[in-house]
Amino acid sequence: MPEQVDVVIVGAGFSGLYAAYRMRELGLSVAGFERGADVGGVWYWNRYPGARCDVESVDYSYSFDKDLEQEWDWSEKYATQPEILRYVEHVAQRHDLRRHFTFGTSVVSAELDEERLRWTVRTDGGQVVEARYVLFGVGCLSSTHLPEIEGIADFAGASYHTGEWPHEGVDLSGLRVGVVGTGSSGIQSIPEIAAQAAQLTVFQRSANYSIPAGNKPLSDEDRAAQKAEYAERRRLARLSGGGSPHMAHPLKTLEASPEERRAAFEERWELGGVLYSKTFPDQLTDRAANDEARRFWEEKVRAEIADPAVAEQLIPADHPIGTKRIVTDDGYFATYNRDHVHLVNLRGNPVERVEAAGIRLSDGTLVELDVIVYATGFDAMTGSLDRISVTGRGGRTLKEAWAAGPRTYLGLGVDGFPNLFNLAGPGSPSVLANMILCGEQHTDWIAGLLGQLREGGYAGVEARADAVDAWVEECRERAEGTLMTAANSWYLGANIPGKPRVFMPFVGGFGVYGDIIEKVAASGYQGFELLSG
Structure with missing residues (x-):
């Protein structure tokens, strides 16, 4: 029974x-x-x-x-x-x-x-x-989603998916690591992996928009202020588009003066993260408005990357900003200024197959690896x-x-x-x-x-x-x-x-x-x- x-x-x-x-x-x-x-x-x-x-x-x-x-x-x-x-x-x-x-x-x-x-x-x-x-x-x-890549089971090293990470952690010190994917988990993990690995190769299919978290420790004063205003934060969150108490600018993007527009973008940039996509109420409905947000973002990101050729590959050209979830990162773009970090743009040089020693690209290059991290997301x-x-x-x-x-x-x-x-x-x-x-x-x-x-x-x-x-x-x-x-x-x-x-x-x-x-x-x-x- x-x-x-x-x-x-x-x-x-x-x-x-x-x-x-x-x-x-x-x-x-x-x-x-x-x-x-x-x-x-x-x-x-x-x-x-x-x-x-x-x-x-x-x-x-x-x-x-x-x-x-x-x-x-x-x-x-x-x-x-x-x-x-x-x-x-x-x-x-x-x-x-x-x-x-x-x-x-x-x-x-x-x-x-x-x-x-x-x-x-x-x-x-x-x-x-x-x-x-x-x-x-x-x-x-x-x-979790693992891409269908020929030979994926043939790799002789260790493989991990970001969505099924070992609970005991992974020591990547001194290893040659490849990260496949630059969505949220890839962008968040790459700076951390770069701090450990001897060599890091990032295999990027699609460039993504990401914004610094602007993270900081909370002081006792910060917490006391937040707790004092919790009721109002919740009220505003329930009225909002995204369930947090931050409201869009009262004007549409192009109704604001260039100075007002830039100040609003700066404020959201400092706030950090995904809320940048909701700076103005028409940002995800009007292409011209979206372009203003994209240009501001691009200016900020190009300033972070030393090599203009690398910056060109890291800046999306295939979708408006915010139409994929904006990632919240901690030093992602600056990571590519490190000598031991390399970017492979799979749009120009796709993966042909995975081999025992690493990843073979379509131009014949073999990227030799000790560890492959699949940051390839979810169904x-x-x-x-x-x-x-x-x-x-x-x-x-x-x-x-x-x-x-x-x-x-x-x-x-x-x-x-x-x-x-x-x-x-x-x-x-x-x-x-x-x-x-x-x-x-x-x-x-x-x-x-x-x-x-x-x-x-x-x-x-x-x-x-x-x-x-x-x-x-x-x-x-x-x-x-x-x-x-x-x-x-x-x-x-x-x-x-x-x-x-x-x-x-x-x-x-x-x-x-x-x-x-x-x-x-x-x-x-x-x-x-x-x-x-």
């Missing part, structure tokens, strides 16, 4: 842990599963050198526990992976959340019993659990769900339903899959915003819905097909009204061969999205069908 619970939660990252907390508050029984050995999600796995959040520490934190906001002390403006993981572990301990999860266990399938509206969930450890509701908190950047947004066989009405799988791209209503419901919810994934602001606040927003909304179902004596809820169709179209139209679709980004699945080219997040902003889902709830959950037992 399968174990009977109200809710199964998959994943013990920030969203999954908060979901366990809220479901327990509702008086629902919970069975959670996490493939890692402990809590943390993306911050449990991503231990590569230089791993750091691109949202300020004070904002990249839970908002539900006001005492925790006042008690926890962040050490830096932008926290590193170890500190973020310590924070997650502290929250799990503080609220006794680990008891709801079985660790070191992956969910392999979830199958709907249509008549009873119950889900049977199976794990790789042989557990079978039956639940009314299933909440997926599997993360958008959790399914983003949908990859973690694709690993699980989710079967809904009529025996149709979620993978089949999403074959042409993810289809959701509000990012929350999928027609044909009643009582199943995905936290902070496709169809919601997700990776375009502060993921912790996104997870809280989704979980609180779901908790409200489940409370209504219980009060009304309903057995479940399902998104209507017409509501899904309309939301998919709205998300598409909003994305096409911006410059975001001009880049071959992982937002579109462009890094995964054969994946449908669909812009997966909701691009309208965190605050706008929050208004939309609250209006749906206030309307009696328009677009959803409340199902009788």
Whole structure:
């Protein structure tokens, strides 16, 4: 007989842990599963050198526990992976959340019993659990991607993926290291690796925009000021586009004088990181406005790189600034001024194959290496769900339903899959915003819905097909009204061969999205069908 619970939660990252907390508050029984050995999600796995959040520490934190906001002390403006993981572990301990999860266990399938509206969930450890509701908190950047390169298994040295970095760390001292990829994990790790390696070769397919974090230790005075204004920071964050309290300039880019424009860009540059893409409200919708931001960025970066020929290769020419997530770095561009650091531009000289001794390029050059680091990212947004066989009405799988791209209503419901919810994934602001606040927003909304179902004596809820169709179209139209679709980004699945080219997040902003889902709830959950037992 399968174990009977109200809710199964998959994943013990920030969203999954908060979901366990809220479901327990509702008086629902919970069975959670996490493939890692402990809590943390993306911050449990991503231990590569230089791993750091691109949202300020004070904002990249839970908002539900006001005492925790006042008690926890962040050490830096932008926290590193170890500190973020310590924070997650502290929250799990503080609220006794680990008891709801079985660790070191992956969910392999979830199958709907249509008549009873119950889900049977199976794990790789042989557990079978039956639940009314299933909440997926599997993360958008959790399914690592290794490129298909001939001979990749033939390399005689050590190979690592940044998303599956050994927990004991890696000593690269005195070694010849190759880093493949210059996305976020590559750009963050390269300065750290360069500080250890005897020789570092960076294999770049696509140049990326990155901005110095402007990181600094936080003083007692800094922390006291942040804690005093926490309520206002949270209020502004919930109104914002990205889930942090920094608002765009009140004027459009070209409405501001050149002096005002430069001052605004300078302010965001000093703030550091991804928020530069939101300096002006039209920066991601108007090409001329975007060009102003790009030119300022380029001026700053060229000044960092000693060799103009190297600078030319490191400056993107194939997409507007901000249409791929801007990376937050610590000395990335200056790293190329070091004599032992070399850049290979794969656009002009692609990888032909990996050999026992290193990487062979198409021009015949063999780059001899002791270690290869694959900073090649993730099958983003949908990859973690694709690993699980989710079967809904009529025996149709979620993978089949999403074959042409993810289809959701509000990012929350999928027609044909009643009582199943995905936290902070496709169809919601997700990776375009502060993921912790996104997870809280989704979980609180779901908790409200489940409370209504219980009060009304309903057995479940399902998104209507017409509501899904309309939301998919709205998300598409909003994305096409911006410059975001001009880049071959992982937002579109462009890094995964054969994946449908669909812009997966909701691009309208965190605050706008929050208004939309609250209006749906206030309307009696328009677009959803409340199902009788």
